[in-house]
Amino acid sequence: MAKKKHKKDKKSGDRTISSSFLRRTHQVTVLLNEKEKEAIDSYCKKYNITNKSKFIRETIIRQVMDTFLTDYPTLFDKEDMDKIKVTSKPLSPFA
Template identity: 45%
Template sequence: MKPKQKLTAAIRTKQANFSLSDEEYNLISLYMKKYKISNKSRWLRETVLAHVLKNLELDYPTLFGENEMRR
């Protein structure tokens, strides 16, 4: 069996800050507690990037606009 290769993480030097309302913060905190998520930064980063990547796949360039294709 091959030894596991250590993945090298990209060095993160950029920061993204945003504000949440009390209700939004409490909702995220409840979710993280329910699913026993201990690394909030990693979870937020992965969740946002997963959403962005999913939308990028769906938002591909087309030859015609949406209205023209529906005709």
């Protein structure tokens, strides 16, 4: 059985995992009303965004990642953390 060869990255020449892993093959359709479309068009024009697909994709993923980081499990529940009172005391026992 032959070993699976890794493709070389064109820019750096480093070995990378097959680019088919990163290929976008899943389509998501989003419907906008007129005001939403106008807002996106206006934003893209103002900030010189030429690739709306990339802009929308990155904006969605940024929101998803921010939410994941915010909701990351902690040792204590939110209610328990809210009950903890933090007072400003000197850290050094000599102070």
